[in-house]
Amino acid sequence: MMYDFDKIIPRRGTNSYKWDSMPDDRDVLPLWVADMDFRTAPAIIDALARRVEHGIYGYVHVPDKYYKSVTDWFDRRHNWQIDRKWFIYTSGVVPAISAVIKALAEPGDGVIVQTPVYNCFFSSIRNNGCRIITNPLKYENRTYHIDYEDLERKAAAPDTKLMLLCNPHNPAGRVWTREELCRIGEICIKNHVTVISDEIHCELVFPGHVYTPFASISEKHLQNSVTCISPSKSFNMAGLQIANIIAADDRVRQQIDKAININEVCDVNPFGIEATIAAYNQGEEWLIQLLDYLKTNYDFLCDFFTKNLPQFTVTELEGTYLVWTDCRILHMSSDELQALLLEETGLWLNSGTMYGEDGEGFMRWNIACPRAVLEDAMTRFLKFVSTRCN
Structure with missing residues (x-):
């Protein structure tokens, strides 16, 4: 089946944050x-229509087929085998990041970010009372590279506890290579810095480049990281508010689960579940x-x-x-x-x-x-x- 991406679908008047944040009379x-x-x-639209038709939208239980759709997708497309017990579901990647910071850092601790980077990283760090430590990316020849010497120096500081990684990177447009991720991981493991990897854009990768899940590189990378994933960007369903935190370390996962409940983002909606299953199984x-x-x-x-x-x-x-x-x-x-x-x-x-x-x-x-x-x-x-x- 061929899909028509040229079709213009009016979004004004739908309470779209993107399109309805200005008065209607402005040509924005x-x-x-x-x-x-x-x-x-x-397939997602059809799944949602069936769920809407039922007419009751109460609290929801996340079914086995939800977890299977996610694990099968990442196994098939990215050769990453995710154990179901590593999952914590939540309402979005930003709430996930905030909860992970709350769980794994104390107020005053340092969190590394590679600037320029997604703006909500800054607020998630500040809102948890932590300090932003920048590892600026080096811009040259129309692309960005990692300054490893600067990263090593800042990771070595005793109060640096976390690194927020954007993989792929927004807004730099980089899809980090396996070698780059491996080196980041080695620096963080050596300095006891836990990596939080935001991989929300992981399916949006162009020919000639390969997305590598940070946690898939080695057992050490897996155990020293927490990964945040969601189908929201890839399938244009951000408003359905669903995401997953993947944490293999049992102790870390328990801490995150506690923080998720403290932040009151432990529930998801039935439409997000159905959309995720349809996206990964049929999209x-x-x-x-x-x-x-x-x-x-x-x-x-x-x-x-x-x-x-x-x-x-x-x-x-x-x-x-x-x-x-x-x-x-x-x-x-x-x-x-x-x-x-x-x-x-x-x-x-x-x-x-x-x-x-x-x-x-x-x-x-x-x-x-x-x-x-x-x-x-x-x-x-x-x-x-x-x-x-x-």
């Missing part, structure tokens, strides 16, 4: 919030076609920049649908650029400084939209730049 084109403007896989072909479409969107964007805006640099996109562009040639801050773009053209992008001060001068584009929408966005950006460079 939002390429900011990280959800997709595509209908999800038909693979839809996902494959989605990835093809996202790659052509990225190629279109790169070609547009090359032909019309060659002075800008587009970061290489190995995974996710979030494109990172270097806009420093405009000589304005990311926040200023975001505000002016929105005010003058209606194009709504993410300011790079959302992701830490190392994102200054960059902007993040969400290209998970029909091609016509992306073309409109590029045209608006070109018009904005033309008024300043001519």
Whole structure:
């Protein structure tokens, strides 16, 4: 079956955070919030329709087939064998990260992040009274690399307890290689730093790159890490609010389970369960076609920049649908650029400084939209730049 990702599905008036955060009378084109403007896989829609038809939406028991759908998927696609007893389900990856930090760190402890990085990492650390320790990524030749010497030095500090890893990385677009993850793990194991790996974008990987679950590298990596996963980004079902924490160490898992209950995020909804089962059991072909479409969107964007805006640099996109562009040639801050773009053209992008001060001068584009929408966005950006460079 062929899926139509070119179809424009109006989202205004659906209480969409992405589309309804501005008054209806404004011509706003939002390429900011990280959800997709595509209908999800038909198998998921059908599963939800059946559940809705039942008409009773009470508290839910998570069934065996839920766990089997997840473990079979990761075994088949990523050669990672997850034991069912390692699971803790919760309402999302961000609540999961916050609970894991609460469980494994004390207020004042240091948590390493590799900036620029997903903005909720910062709030999850601060909200638990911990300190943010940055291991800035090195930007060169349109991509990012890890500064291992800096990571080693900061991991060695006695009050550094955790490292928050983004795998694949948002917004840098990196899909970390097995060798890179192995070296991160070795540094953290040596210095008794536990890795929390956010792998929510794990299915959104382009040809030539391979997602490696951090915990799959070795038994030591498994035991010294906690992994957070969800089908929400890959299947455009973030609003259904479901995720899994994978922790192989029994003691660590018990601590996390306690923190999940303290944070009151221990319950999930029936629609998230049904959608997850359908996604992992019947959604693979839809996902494959989605990835093809996202790659052509990225190629279109790169070609547009090359032909019309060659002075800008587009970061290489190995995974996710979030494109990172270097806009420093405009000589304005990311926040200023975001505000002016929105005010003058209606194009709504993410300011790079959302992701830490190392994102200054960059902007993040969400290209998970029909091609016509992306073309409109590029045209608006070109018009904005033309008024300043001519």
